[in-house]
Amino acid sequence: AARRDCPPDVESLGRATWSFLHTTAAYYPERPTARQRAHMLSLIHALPVLYPCSHCAGDFDEDVKGNPPDVSSRGALSRWLCERHNAVNEKLGKTRFDCAIESTDARWKDGPADGSCD
Template sequence: MPAQPLDAEKQQNEALDTVPKKLPRGVVLGPDGKPCRSCTSFASWAAMTKRQPSNISSTTPPASAAASLSPPPNCPPDVDELGRSSWNLLHTITANYPVSPSPQQQHDARSFISSFSRLYPCWVCAEDFQQWMKDERNAPRVSSRQEFGRWMCEAHNEVNVKLGKESFNCDRWEERWRTGWKDGSCD
């Protein structure tokens, strides 16, 4: 193995020195070996940096505080905010997808989902989504708005199950993301 330039070796050692030897639960390391902000919740990030966020008092027990933690305004998104924002975008795209898309629109939708899965900032989430889509049963279904919306709901539910969250009734995807609830609460 060729010797690394002195500067590169120094940078690598400094980077390793900034990573705690024992990471708090929920902190995910990136491929570079450093904590991945896009893959880690704000609560875990704050625990890792051993800073107490300003929205938590010093008397708040860490276990109960973690559920209410949110990053201060204007901070890079954590994994939770990134996920919510991404699902909002993806579901809104499917809700506005053509009822009968052209072959080009179908190609574009498949290409977008494929690119999205490779560019997603949380590498763990990205690889998991790519792996899930490799199964031909999970390939993006884009021949109609109804099919694409249901597929996106199923993909979202797959993630929810892995995270221990409730699944959404995919029969109601259009009401949730396109037309609004029948009770008029979105009007």
């Protein structure tokens, strides 16, 4: 029970944040309204200002400046976010994730085809 109630470190905060962001992208509408697009842009642009890991936030800000968010559809957003996560993976020496919609959906929405998450 020791670590369960500790404040999140950079790793566990990162896992929780990516879970929230990828899952939200996976359920974002195929045809978002203007309001939904605006709120998604706000959510993304808030991260570099508010994310409580300052070097993470700073690098993410640079990456987003060079790669503006595509909030036009579920598929476009899921890919954009996957690519941003891959930029962090690359920086940390982690494996790249396949950003095809089938892969991000299997991980964040539908579960694998073998039914092991059903």
